Amino acid sequence: MPESHLFTIENFYHFAKERKLMAAQCDNCGTLLVPPRPVCTNCLSKNLEWIKLKPKGKLLTYTVIHVASPRFQSLAPYAVGIVKLEDGPNLPGMIKGIEPENIKVGMDVLVDFDTNIPAEWPMWPRYFFRPS
C-alpha cells in the first residue's frame, strides 16, 4: 500500500478492511477527521497523522430505510444511524445485528467490519454498527 500516508476515503476503507477504524488527527489543533480529509476542517493545517479510534460509541440518531437505491434494496429494511464515538467524532453508518424496532437512541454500539465486500465496490462503507 505505497500511498497509505494519503488521507483519502480510499485509505480509510482500506484500513476498515483490515478491521481498523482510523481517523486523521491534526497535529496543529488536535481535530479528529473521520472519514479523513487531506486538510484539517478546523484550522486548514495539512499536518495530519493517522490514529486508530476505539470502535465504541453511542447512537445519536437513526433512520430505518425501507426503499433504497437498487444496489441496497435487497438489504431493506435496514437502519442507518449516526454514532458519537468514544473518541469524540460522529460517524454515520449502517446498524446491523438488531431488529430496527429494537434500536434505541443512546444505546451503546460497537463498530464492526465487513471484510467480504467485492473489490469492485470501493466506496461501500466496510464498517457497520452493532449493539455492544
Ligand SMILES: [Zn+2]
Ligand atoms: Zn487543525
